[in-house]
Each structure stands twice: as C-alpha cells, then as structure tokens.
Amino acid sequence: MSADLPPTIFFLGATGYLGSEFLALLAHEYPQLPVVALVRSPTPARVAALQAIHPAVRVVEGTLADDDVIQREAQVADIVINAASSDHWPSVRSTLSGLEKNSAASPGRKPLYIHVSGTGILGDNARGERVDYVREYSDIGLDLRNCPPTNTHLECDIPIVEAGTRTENPIRTIIVFPSQIYGIGQGMQKTTLWLRIFLDLAIQVGYSGTWGPGHNSMNNIHVKDVASALLHVLRAALQGTADEGTEGLYFASSLEPKVPYHDWTKIMGDYLFAKGIVKQGDTQPMPPRIVDPLGHYGWSLLGSNQFSKSDRLLRVGWAPVYSAKESLVESLPGMIEAALEDRSSAIVTPVP
Structure with missing residues (x-):
C-alpha cells in the first residue's frame, strides 16, 4: 500500500446477502477506501442499487468463472475480499494467482486476502442422528488439516x-468462518x-424436511454480526494487529x-402449511x-453438528450484539x- 494513497479493495460478492450488508458498513466506516466490485450482468438498475449502498463503488463486469478479470483486479488491489462463495475453487485460484503476481511486482508490500468460508469445515457427519458428544472447536489453535x-x-x-505462510511472493490471508447466518x-x-x-x-416435495431426522445443530449468527466481524478483522488488518496466515482463522458464531x-x-x-403453500405441516x-x-x-x-467459539474475534473487540437481540x-x-416475496417477484408471468 502506498503511504500517500488509501488502500484499494477488490470485492467479490458485493451484491449478495452478506456482501452487501458488509458493503454498507464499509461505506460508513471507511468511505475513503476505493472499492471495485465484481458484478455479474451489471444492469443500470443493479449498479444504481449497489451505489445506493456505497456511492463510491466502481463496478467491473464478470463472474466467478472469469479468471482473467479476477486475476487482473487482484494484481492491482491492496485488499481482496471474497464474500461470494465459500466453495468456488476456480475463483479462489484466480484470486491467489493474481495476488501472487501482485506481491511479486511489489516486494515488501504484501497484499491482503479476506475470505469468507463457513463452519462446515467442522461437520461431524452425524447424518442428522442424536450423538452423545459433539466437539466444540475454538479458532485459537485451529489447524484445518485436523478437520475431517x-x-x-x-x-x-x-x-x-x-x-499466507509462504516466504516467496507472500500474501496476508484471513479466513472468517460464519456459523448458521440468519x-x-x-x-x-x-x-x-x-x-x-x-x-x-419444501415447495418441491410438499413439506419441510431435513437430512436424516434433523437432530443436528450448529451455532447461529445474525447477518449484521457477521458483517461486523468482517469489519473488525479488516480494521485490525489495516492497523497491523490482525492474526494472519496459520493464525488468521476467525469463527463468527454467537453463543445463543x-x-x-x-x-x-x-x-x-407449519408456517408454509398455514399459508397453503405445502401439503402438510411439521417436518x-x-x-x-x-x-x-x-x-x-x-x-x-x-446433516452434521458444527460447534464453534469465536475466541479470536473477541480478542479484536467484536461482540454478536444483534444475535442477542433477535434469535x-x-x-x-x-x-x-x-x-417468499423474492421468489414470487422472480416468477415471470407469460404473455397471453
């Protein structure tokens, strides 16, 4: 990052559920940071909606499959934030390749990559059955290679x-693992x-259902608290106080x-049955x-249990305040x- 210019952000997933929630916080807390957002089919309406959240955002057209676009933007950004997909390996590979070239072109100035994953890494494969014991993981001391x-x-x-741990063309890396976002x-x-x-x-089969009997559970977290978690790790990274690399793993979970x-x-x-949308209630x-x-x-x-504690996020001053207000x-x-409203608005009525 130049000492004279604010760091630039390349943002994947800015139009999504978590991404746009975080973008609003970014606009409020760091309006001076230039943001470039990767947007699929950037119609004037979509661009206007995005800029209503963050007026200074600049849109680049592309999808997660556009290797050249992602690499090009990652090569010139100081920070890449990926809230688009936890499991889209091609886009992650493109991001890492671009950031590696970014690092090689500017020795001594390591770019930052903040990736949103999930606590699915902890799944115990209970197949929805009751189990006697579920391990609760802390993000302190977590080693991904010890996960199933x-x-x-x-x-x-x-x-x-x-x-985030290599010495040649190094990258600063942080991964945030939200639990069940609501x-x-x-x-x-x-x-x-x-x-x-x-x-x-549920609409397809006529009833609400589970994988197996559905006795499995996980921590949950309000979307506003996950957006706040991302802001806290970004702030710590900008200040040079964030844990990164092998230590840069942050669970975002409430204890509700x-x-x-x-x-x-x-x-x-029961809700869908009462509205006449499915044929039977219960699950x-x-x-x-x-x-x-x-x-x-x-x-x-x-069908698994995923129990996690956000010890590392608590260290940077984060707290899941919205999760405590609304379960x-x-x-x-x-x-x-x-x-349901989104679903009905997406249905196109045929022209007679």
Whole structure:
C-alpha cells in the first residue's frame, strides 16, 4: 500500500446477502477506501442499487468463472475480499494467482486476502442422528488439516492458508468462518442461501424436511454480526494487529441457543402449511431423490453438528450484539416471508 494513497479493495460478492450488508458498513466506516466490485450482468438498475449502498463503488463486469478479470483486479488491489462463495475453487485460484503476481511486482508490500468460508469445515457427519458428544472447536489453535478431510470448504481454505505462510511472493490471508447466518439483510439480497434452499425444497416435495431426522445443530449468527466481524478483522488488518496466515482463522458464531434442524424446519413447515403453500405441516426427513444427488457434501454440510467459539474475534473487540437481540427462531417467520416475496417477484408471468 502506498503511504500517500488509501488502500484499494477488490470485492467479490458485493451484491449478495452478506456482501452487501458488509458493503454498507464499509461505506460508513471507511468511505475513503476505493472499492471495485465484481458484478455479474451489471444492469443500470443493479449498479444504481449497489451505489445506493456505497456511492463510491466502481463496478467491473464478470463472474466467478472469469479468471482473467479476477486475476487482473487482484494484481492491482491492496485488499481482496471474497464474500461470494465459500466453495468456488476456480475463483479462489484466480484470486491467489493474481495476488501472487501482485506481491511479486511489489516486494515488501504484501497484499491482503479476506475470505469468507463457513463452519462446515467442522461437520461431524452425524447424518442428522442424536450423538452423545459433539466437539466444540475454538479458532485459537485451529489447524484445518485436523478437520475431517472430506468436509466442505477445505478445498479452498487450505490453499489460502498455505499462500499466507509462504516466504516467496507472500500474501496476508484471513479466513472468517460464519456459523448458521440468519436475519433479514438490509442490502441487495434479503435472505440467506440456506433458507432459500430449504424453502425451495419444501415447495418441491410438499413439506419441510431435513437430512436424516434433523437432530443436528450448529451455532447461529445474525447477518449484521457477521458483517461486523468482517469489519473488525479488516480494521485490525489495516492497523497491523490482525492474526494472519496459520493464525488468521476467525469463527463468527454467537453463543445463543443452538436450534436443531428438526426444530426450525418444523417452524417452517407449519408456517408454509398455514399459508397453503405445502401439503402438510411439521417436518420429516427429505426423500432420497433430494438428498442422494448431494451425496456426502449434503450430509456433511446439512446433516452434521458444527460447534464453534469465536475466541479470536473477541480478542479484536467484536461482540454478536444483534444475535442477542433477535434469535434465529424469532427471525424465522420474517425471513420466510421475505424469501417468499423474492421468489414470487422472480416468477415471470407469460404473455397471453
């Protein structure tokens, strides 16, 4: 970073649920930082909506599959923030390649990469069954290679940590691992992906359901608190006080009561049944035609327990204040309604 110019940010996922929530904080806390956002199909309406959140953002057209675009922008940015996808290895590879070239071109000035992953790395493969013991992981002392090796996110996360520990063309790396994100977003996307997936499946099969009996659970976290977590690690990184590389792993989880999948899918099922959207209320295991195509990936992510503690984030002064004000269960009906509204607005009525 130049001593005379503010650091520049290349942002993947700026139009998403978490990304646009964080972008609003970025505009408020660091309006002087130039932001370049990768946007798929940047129509005038989408660009206007993005700039309503952050007036100074500049849009570059592209998708996560556009290797040349991502590499080009990563080569010239001081900071890359990826809140787009935890599991899109090609875009992570493009980002790391661009940042490596960035580092090689400016010896002594290491670019920063902040990546949003998830606590799916901790999945215990309980397959929705009751278990006697679930390990609770701290992010202090966490070694990704000690996580179950077939778990989701690790394909991307381990190379990121490796890039943050090498001595040749080094990169500063931080990974944030949110637990189950909930709440209605204030940005461009109002609802979280897992809610939309389970809603779509419920409408498809006629009832709300789980992977296995649904006794598995995980910590939860309000989207505003995850956006705040990203801001805290960015601030610490700008000040040079953040843990990075092998130590740059941050769980973003509240200690509010965990809600088993069975319990919250029952709330969803009863809500949808009362509205006449599904054929029956309550919840039951999803049929093989739904769960089988996702195989181990689905069981690891949606049928496992994931218990985490945000010890490292607490060190930088973060606290999950919104999660304490509104729980997952309290937020769920409003989230379902917002997702239904988005779903209906996306349906195109045929011309007679």
